[in-house]
Structure formats: structure tokens, C-alpha cells
Amino acid sequence: MSPRRVAAFIAICYLVLGLVWIRFSDQILLAFAADSNLLTELQTFKGWAYVILTAGILYWLSKSALERERNLSERDSLTRLLNRHMFGRELASEIEFADDNDQSLVLVVLNIDGFKQLNSTAGSDVGDRFLQSVASLLRDHFKQRVLLSRFGADEFAIAMPVTAWPDQVLPQVQHLQQLIQTISIPELPGSALSACFGLARFPTDAKTSEALIDCALTALEEAKSMGSNRLRVYKTEYGEHASKRTKLLFDLKAAIANKKLSVVYQPQFRLDDHSISGVEVLARWHHPEKGLIPPDIFIPLAEKHGLICEITDFIMQTAISELLQAELLYRPIPRVSFNVSAADFNTNQSSQRFLHNLAKLPEDDWSVVELELTETSALLNLEGVKNVLQVLRERGVQVSLDDFGTGYSSLSTLRLLPIQELKIDQSFVRDIASNAHDARLVKTILAMAKALQLRVVAEGVESQQQARYLAKEGCQEVQGYLYAKPMSLQALQSFASNIKASAAQR
Known part of the structure; x- marks a missing residue:
């Protein structure tokens, strides 16, 4: 809902309440107070009640509208996961906390193999439902405190604190990799999609949220270059590989x-x-x-x-x-x-x-x-x-x-x-x-x-x-x-x- 519509909705609610109050409040007072002195005193209380009631309603309407706008600005509208911008802010906070407490953190970025093909073949509605299924799978799969985000069209991110690498992380990610292939696509019976994963660690690979995201995306690109359903943990040489692939792509086009x-x-x-x-x-x-x-x-x-x-x-x-x-x-x-x-x-x-x-x-x-x-x-x-x-x-x-x-x-x-x-x-x-x-x-x-x-x-x-x-x-x-x-x-x-x-x- 646009800001104009939100404001119009609040104004209409206030107007309706005011008209109802004016129309019926005096009749109700006259029915209970025949004495003029008592009626005058009740009119004063009625005014205070109107101010308090409308203030409460305006507070509730404004709070609801602002929370909705915040959710829209922080969360992906399709999956209700954090959007990339808010994920970056939350990741920065998690990194700061981990740094203060000498903890480690792993960032996982995954990309659905063949999603563009699914969209073009079965339609965007089918693709949207598949992404919602992936989001639900992510919520159900990770029981510990994690950050979940939809980065882009078919790209998701998970940030999790870890105490034991790799035993605490890789089995979970590999299991998730298998579970994604079990998501059914009713419109394409017998088919399934896989995903490639890129992992990066704080503080081993990067010290800031932006650098950690870049490392995880580089590892993801390396995984995708190897084919479908692959997983790679970031290594410094992957950046060189990505540069070489970009040059190779340019030469291939030529x-x-x-x-x-x-x-x-x-x-x-x-x-x-x-x-x-x-x-x-x-x-x-x-x-x-x-x-x-x-x-x-x-x-x-x-x-x-x-x-x-x-x-x-x-x-x-x-x-x-x-x-x-x-x-x-x-x-x-x-x-x-x-x-x-x-x-x-x-x-x-x-x-x-x-x-x-x-x-x-x-x-x-x-x-x-x-x-x-x-x-x-x-x-x-x-x-x-x-x-x-x-x-x-x-x-x-x-x-x-x-x-x-x-x-x-x-x-x-x-x-x-x-x-x-x-x-x-x-x-x-x-x-x-x-x-x-x-x-x-x-x-x-x-x-x-x-x-x-x-x-x-x-x-x-x-x-x-x-x-x-x-x-x-x-x-x-x-x-x-x-x-x-x-x-x-x-x-x-x-x-x-x-x-x-x-x-x-x-």
C-alpha cells in the first residue's frame, strides 16, 4: 500500500469515528442525564474520552502502518525472508557480536540450478511457489539461531554462528542440498531441481559483512562452474578463477x-x-x-x-x-x-x-x-x-x-x-x-x-x-x-x- 493510501485509510477511520461520535454520543448522554448540571459535567468527560479513544486508535493505526512498511522494506514480499539489504545490516551486527566474543560465523549462499528454465517452461507462478517451498524448507531445516535471506530471484543466504568447523556445518548443508531435490513440482511430474552452494567463514575468509558476502558469492560461482548440485568452500584462488572465467566468456563470445x-x-x-x-x-x-x-x-x-x-x-x-x-x-x-x-x-x-x-x-x-x-x-x-x-x-x-x-x-x-x-x-x-x-x-x-x-x-x-x-x-x-x-x-x-x-x- 502506498503512503497516500495509508494516510487516506487513517484519515477515513478518524472521520468515521468522529461522525459516529457526534451523531450518537449526545443522544446517549440525554438518555441517562436529565439534569443540566450533570449533563454539562458529562459533556466534559465525553470530550476527554473522545480525545483518549481517538489517540489510542490513531496510535494503533499508525503503528500497524509503520510496521507494515518496515516489514516491506526489510523482507522479501514473496518468501518473507530478509531482503539482501537488511540481511547485510543484520550480518554486520552478527559479525560484530562474534568478533567481541571470539566466535566464528559461516555464510552460505545457494543458487537454484535450472530455475530460469523452470520459469520459462512452467511459468512464473510455478517458479514463485517453488521459491516459497525453498524458503519454508530453510526455516524448518535450521533449528539454531540463523539469519535467512532471499538475495535475488533464485538465490538465498544463510548466516549461522558455529563452534566446530566443519563438523557442525557441512553435514547440515549437504543434507539441505539433498532436501532441495525432493521438492516436488506438480506441473512437471518426475522432475526436480538441485542447487549449488558457496560457503565463506568469519574471521578466516573475511572480517566484514560485505567482504564475507563477496567471498561466499565467489565460492558459489566456483561451484556453479563445476556443474549442477555442487558445493564449494571459499579459497583465495577462486577469485583468480572467476576472473579467468570472465575473460574466457569474453573470448567465447568473440x-x-x-x-x-x-x-x-x-x-x-x-x-x-x-x-x-x-x-x-x-x-x-x-x-x-x-x-x-x-x-x-x-x-x-x-x-x-x-x-x-x-x-x-x-x-x-x-x-x-x-x-x-x-x-x-x-x-x-x-x-x-x-x-x-x-x-x-x-x-x-x-x-x-x-x-x-x-x-x-x-x-x-x-x-x-x-x-x-x-x-x-x-x-x-x-x-x-x-x-x-x-x-x-x-x-x-x-x-x-x-x-x-x-x-x-x-x-x-x-x-x-x-x-x-x-x-x-x-x-x-x-x-x-x-x-x-x-x-x-x-x-x-x-x-x-x-x-x-x-x-x-x-x-x-x-x-x-x-x-x-x-x-x-x-x-x-x-x-x-x-x-x-x-x-x-x-x-x-x-x-x-x-x-x-x-x-x-x-
């Missing part, structure tokens, strides 16, 4: 703008005859000073800062042009696979982007193209993914579920999306020759895929033992260093020719 990225191709093979069944297209970035930057560094950076769609467009257009020009596509390369992100399906123009990227293909047959998406990203933007895939499926584009078994609800994804292929994650393939649990898991996935008539590609095959086990259990296709590493277009041309020649000799 590389994308100037088309300095490149593509390589990793062949996939049929296990029965070792012929090429397809290629997966992978992005590469050769930095002019740092050399080859691994994709697991620059791809998450691009996703975090909204650059991934530009990379996807570049990779698809470049690979299609190169493979068509080299006369490799369709034969001898019957399938080309592209990794796509949930962000690639976020906008109303997503379908048109994909259609534009594949426009050089013959209009009557796009079945040579396959899009690989992870189940986690698919569930975060299910409606957007379904709408785009519906358009592309009409042109014959195939869909592969990447990293199968590592997400939240694999079977749900299979039911909801038009999947033709599963890719068994290399983390399961790595130890199938020595780990009975992984072997049984891979066997189960293969049996399920067979029942659902889905093609299966096993990633990360690096030994003959792995290949023999996969062949024995009915896996149709494999991909890995045992057969071929990612290679340039020229190397792929030679490789495909050699495969063709070997097949002809057999």
Missing part, C-alpha cells in the same frame, strides 16, 4: 561472433559387421592463446550465459554443409547426430531455427538427422521440446535420449517424447567387465529397449571386453575410442573410404 569454432565427427558402428552407422558432431574451440578448450568447460559456460543456441546453429549448419559437400551424408554416413540443449527449445522461433539449420537437406528426407537431448533437460522444458519435435518428426528427424539412466525419470521421458534411440551413458559402460551392478544395469536397459523397439548406442567403449559383453547382450551400436576418436572432415573421408574398402574385401 569466437562465436567470428565463427572461430569448429566441428569434429565421431563415428558410431554396428556391432554385427563393424560398418559405420552414423556420426556424432562435436564442437571444438581452439583458443588463440590457450589452445584447445575442452567442451566440458566452454559448453556449460555458453549454456549459463545464453550462448548455446548460437553454438547449436553453427554446429548444425557447418556439419550439414561439410557432409553434403563431401558427399558423405546418406551414404556412407547414414545418420548424423547433434547434441541439443533445453535452451534450444525455449522460444517461439525454436522450430524455425531448426528448420533453417537443416534447410540444405533434401526436403523429402530428413531422417538422416538425429537430435540428442538429455532426459533432464527434456523434462525441464517438456512442452517446448514436444512442440518442436512434433514439427521436425513430420520431416523425418529422429530423436535420441542421451545419457540414459542418469536423469530423474527415464521411463517417463520415453513415454512422453517420440524417441527412436537410447544412448547408454559411458559411466555405465566403463566397468561392465568388472562391476556386476553396472553389467546388470546395462543388460536391463538393453532388454527394455528391445521390448520398446528402440535402437541402442553404447558410449565410451574402449576395450574388447566391453564390446564383447555389449554384443552378447544384444546392443546394436557402439561409439568410443576402441573404434574411432573424434576426427576432422578430411580424416572422416579417409576413414569412411577405408571402411568401405575393407568391407569390399570381405
Whole structure:
């Protein structure tokens, strides 16, 4: 409520009370006092009563209005936690108290992974309810005296006094990390969000509230740079890391703008005859000073800062042009696979982007193209993914579920999306020759895929033992260093020719 409305409300209350008092008070006195002297005396008391009563009412109305305004200025309106400004003031007081009593204090800052995706997919109302659930979880989780704040859109802070580091803090924070993943999202059944955490300590890392917040945020950025659901305790070198990431982001934007990225191709093979069944297209970035930057560094950076769609467009257009020009596509390369992100399906123009990227293909047959998406990203933007895939499926584009078994609800994804292929994650393939649990898991996935008539590609095959086990259990296709590493277009041309020649000799 604005100050004008607050003032108007108080004035109206005072006016109504005055009118009622004037209208009825004299009638009430006349009914009880017929004597004029007594009536005069009662009129005096009536005046004093009016002054006292109105003063009390004005005090109550003003106090309520001022408390409401203070709460609005101190607390986040959605979660009722302290806002960042008031948290900073309260944290400064806590630090002063801890310093006077030789105590320690820990500041925890957390950021929800994939919250922007949730907002864009399910809507801001769903996002608001999720944030309120996080706030309730924080209140319930910490039993000791703590400061709780909502820093920003999906960022929260907790400040707590500690007597034993790390035993008193880390188990609580790690448990909280697990609990956040249990918050249900009814609008996206089967999905869950995680959070990254950054921790900093007083007086070890900083001596003031502002410096402590900066240290915790730096640790948070370090955690987020490592992926989802990570936790980092502040170290001085993290500041240097953040500076390097900022520089790397600047260079990545320039590389994308100037088309300095490149593509390589990793062949996939049929296990029965070792012929090429397809290629997966992978992005590469050769930095002019740092050399080859691994994709697991620059791809998450691009996703975090909204650059991934530009990379996807570049990779698809470049690979299609190169493979068509080299006369490799369709034969001898019957399938080309592209990794796509949930962000690639976020906008109303997503379908048109994909259609534009594949426009050089013959209009009557796009079945040579396959899009690989992870189940986690698919569930975060299910409606957007379904709408785009519906358009592309009409042109014959195939869909592969990447990293199968590592997400939240694999079977749900299979039911909801038009999947033709599963890719068994290399983390399961790595130890199938020595780990009975992984072997049984891979066997189960293969049996399920067979029942659902889905093609299966096993990633990360690096030994003959792995290949023999996969062949024995009915896996149709494999991909890995045992057969071929990612290679340039020229190397792929030679490789495909050699495969063709070997097949002809057999």
C-alpha cells in the first residue's frame, strides 16, 4: 500500500469515528442525564474520552502502518525472508557480536540450478511457489539461531554462528542440498531441481559483512562452474578463477561472433559387421592463446550465459554443409547426430531455427538427422521440446535420449517424447567387465529397449571386453575410442573410404 493510501485509510477511520461520535454520543448522554448540571459535567468527560479513544486508535493505526512498511522494506514480499539489504545490516551486527566474543560465523549462499528454465517452461507462478517451498524448507531445516535471506530471484543466504568447523556445518548443508531435490513440482511430474552452494567463514575468509558476502558469492560461482548440485568452500584462488572465467566468456563470445569454432565427427558402428552407422558432431574451440578448450568447460559456460543456441546453429549448419559437400551424408554416413540443449527449445522461433539449420537437406528426407537431448533437460522444458519435435518428426528427424539412466525419470521421458534411440551413458559402460551392478544395469536397459523397439548406442567403449559383453547382450551400436576418436572432415573421408574398402574385401 502506498503512503497516500495509508494516510487516506487513517484519515477515513478518524472521520468515521468522529461522525459516529457526534451523531450518537449526545443522544446517549440525554438518555441517562436529565439534569443540566450533570449533563454539562458529562459533556466534559465525553470530550476527554473522545480525545483518549481517538489517540489510542490513531496510535494503533499508525503503528500497524509503520510496521507494515518496515516489514516491506526489510523482507522479501514473496518468501518473507530478509531482503539482501537488511540481511547485510543484520550480518554486520552478527559479525560484530562474534568478533567481541571470539566466535566464528559461516555464510552460505545457494543458487537454484535450472530455475530460469523452470520459469520459462512452467511459468512464473510455478517458479514463485517453488521459491516459497525453498524458503519454508530453510526455516524448518535450521533449528539454531540463523539469519535467512532471499538475495535475488533464485538465490538465498544463510548466516549461522558455529563452534566446530566443519563438523557442525557441512553435514547440515549437504543434507539441505539433498532436501532441495525432493521438492516436488506438480506441473512437471518426475522432475526436480538441485542447487549449488558457496560457503565463506568469519574471521578466516573475511572480517566484514560485505567482504564475507563477496567471498561466499565467489565460492558459489566456483561451484556453479563445476556443474549442477555442487558445493564449494571459499579459497583465495577462486577469485583468480572467476576472473579467468570472465575473460574466457569474453573470448567465447568473440569466437562465436567470428565463427572461430569448429566441428569434429565421431563415428558410431554396428556391432554385427563393424560398418559405420552414423556420426556424432562435436564442437571444438581452439583458443588463440590457450589452445584447445575442452567442451566440458566452454559448453556449460555458453549454456549459463545464453550462448548455446548460437553454438547449436553453427554446429548444425557447418556439419550439414561439410557432409553434403563431401558427399558423405546418406551414404556412407547414414545418420548424423547433434547434441541439443533445453535452451534450444525455449522460444517461439525454436522450430524455425531448426528448420533453417537443416534447410540444405533434401526436403523429402530428413531422417538422416538425429537430435540428442538429455532426459533432464527434456523434462525441464517438456512442452517446448514436444512442440518442436512434433514439427521436425513430420520431416523425418529422429530423436535420441542421451545419457540414459542418469536423469530423474527415464521411463517417463520415453513415454512422453517420440524417441527412436537410447544412448547408454559411458559411466555405465566403463566397468561392465568388472562391476556386476553396472553389467546388470546395462543388460536391463538393453532388454527394455528391445521390448520398446528402440535402437541402442553404447558410449565410451574402449576395450574388447566391453564390446564383447555389449554384443552378447544384444546392443546394436557402439561409439568410443576402441573404434574411432573424434576426427576432422578430411580424416572422416579417409576413414569412411577405408571402411568401405575393407568391407569390399570381405
